[in-house]
Amino acid sequence: MSRLDVTESFAGIRLPGHLHTQESLEFASTFPFRHSDVLLVTFPKSGTTWMQEILTLIYSSGDPHPAKSIPNWARNPWLEHIYFKDVLQEREGPRLLTTHLPQQVMAAALRKAKPKVIYLARNPKDVLVSYYHFHRMANFLPDPGSFNEFLLSFLDGTVHYGSWFEHIKGWLSCQEELDVLYMTYEELHQDLEGSVKRLSAFLGRPMQPGQINAIERHCSFTSMSKNTMVNCTLVPREIMDSSKSQFMRKGIVGDWRDHFSSQQCELFNKKYQQEIGGRCQQFQWTMD
Ligand code: A3P
Numbered sequence: 124m125s126r127l128d129v130t131e132s133f134a135g136i137r138l139p140g141h142l143h144t145q146e147s148l149e150f151a152s153t154f155p156f157r158h159s160d161v162l163l164v165t166f167p168k169s170g171t172t173w174m175q176e177i178l179t180l181i182y183s184s185g186d187p188h189p190a191k192s193i194p195n196w197a198r199n200p201w202l203e204h205i206y207f208k209d210v211l212q213e214r215e216g217p218r219l220l221t222t223h224l225p226q227q228v229m230a231a232a233l234r235k236a237k238p239k240v241i242y243l244a245r246n247p248k249d250v251l252v253s254y255y256h257f258h259r260m261a262n263f264l265p266d267p268g269s270f271n272e273f274l275l276s277f278l279d280g281t282v283h284y285g286s287w288f289e290h291i292k293g294w295l296s297c298q299e300e301l302d303v304l305y306m307t308y309e310e311l312h313q314d315l316e317g318s319v320k321r322l323s324a325f326l327g328r329p330m331q332p333g334q335i336n337a338i339e340r341h342c343s344f345t346s347m348s349k350n351t352m353v354n355c356t357l358v359p360r361e362i363m364d365s366s367k368s369q370f371m372r373k374g375i376v377g378d379w380r381d382h383f384s385s386q387q388c389e390l391f392n393k394k395y396q397q398e399i400g401g402r403c404q405q406f407q408w409t410m411d
Contacts, residue, residue: 127263127362134228136285141263141362142204151202152228160238161326163199163221164229166290167283168253169245170308171221172353172370175199176342177311178219178241181323185334187341194352217326223284226293233301239326240301242294245308246408247287248379248391251277253372255382260368262361274387278394288398295402309407312376315339344374376408 129140133148156162163178165171172195179190179198189198199219200210211218222229233240251274258267264283267273273282280286297303304325311318319338323330330338340346347353348371355363355370363370383391392410 125362130265130283134225136225137281137283138203139263139283142201144205147205147207148203148224148228150208151222151224152232154202154232156232156236156238157218158236158238159217160236161217161219162202162233162238162240163219164240164242164294165221165223166244166250166287167223168250168257169243170311171223171243173308173311173342173347174241174243174306175219175221176347176350176353177319177322177338180338180341181319181326181328181330182217182219185330185337187337190341191350191352194357225285225290226297230297230301233297237302240303241322241325242303242305243308244291244305244403244406246376246379246410247277247291247395248383248410249308249376249408250287251391252379252382254282256368256372257370260364260370262364270382271387274383274391278391288394292398292402305405307406307408309376313407315342344371347371348374 126140131138131140131143131145131148133143133145134152138148161178163171163174165174175195175198176190179195180187183189196204196206197210199221200207202220202222203224254277255267255270255273258264258273276282277287280289284290294303295305298305304322306318306321316335316339319330319335348369351357353371356365360366388411395410
């Protein structure tokens with residue numbers, strides 16, 4: 124089922140029909156979580172694949188074999204994707220799950236079992252840039268138009284998966300009622316070792332120094348770029364066209380500086396100030 128031109132609408136947001144149906148979205152929103160589950164939550168292009176890889180390695184105690192032999196969508200499946208029911212294995216122990224859905228869609232299901240939630244955020248200017256290039260290569264997403272047109276849609280929250288601003292505000296609001304660890308892409312960049320230690324403490328999975336070193340080696344941008352289980356090079360060209368942009372594109376902090384004009388920066392900062400203000404002060408990113 125390709126459905127490359129189909130768009131689904133759910134809870135006020137648009138999503139690619141290639142990956143979602145009304146039934147798959149409904150299933151995600153009422154998913155019977157277990158307390159032992161670990162749910163990774165991100166807005167697209169925030170470093171989802173990177174964190175999936177780190178979590179895989181934490182749960183394999185640093186053994187890279189699962190990460191090198193099973194595609195990320197099968198080992199850390201997205202709850203809302205069409206194939207989710209088929210890949211969800213009835214295994215014992217923690218299930219590593221992923222979602223891009225907003226908090227208001229997932230809150231009721233999460234409140235029941237209170238699994239561990241990891242919310243990974245990234246400077247929204249870099250998210251926007253990464254998302255723009257991803258739209259150029261992913262044929263299940265609409266044509267992004269010019270960078271400026273895409274920027275306006277991103278600020279309006281009319282891009283697929285909805286508003287970045289609503290996404291982060293929603294997930295920040297459930298700090299008290301859910302077991303959530305907030306992390307950033309920037310933090311992974313700055314101190315991967317420290318980030319793995321924070322994650323392992325949150326997950327209750329103590330790691331030996333040698334295992335942490337193995338995670339750092341395997342989860343570097345260079346190493347992950349070569350891993351066909353995550354770099355999307357096995358996806359057929361009619362679905363993802365790597366000649367237009369790579370999935371593992373640049374992997375850097377601050378690429379927005381090479382994309383934004385000063386006018387675009389001003390417009391973005393104004394919206395950020397209105398919507399977020401001081402709410403994300405704990406996150407290590409700068410808007411200037
Ligand atoms: P860029 O397009 O800025 O390069 P997601 O997995 O949520 O779709 O996010 C993809 C972004 O994360 C891409 O950003 C990709 O290059 C980056 N990324 C993936 N693995 C990474 C790693 N090991 N180190 C740094 N960045 C990584």
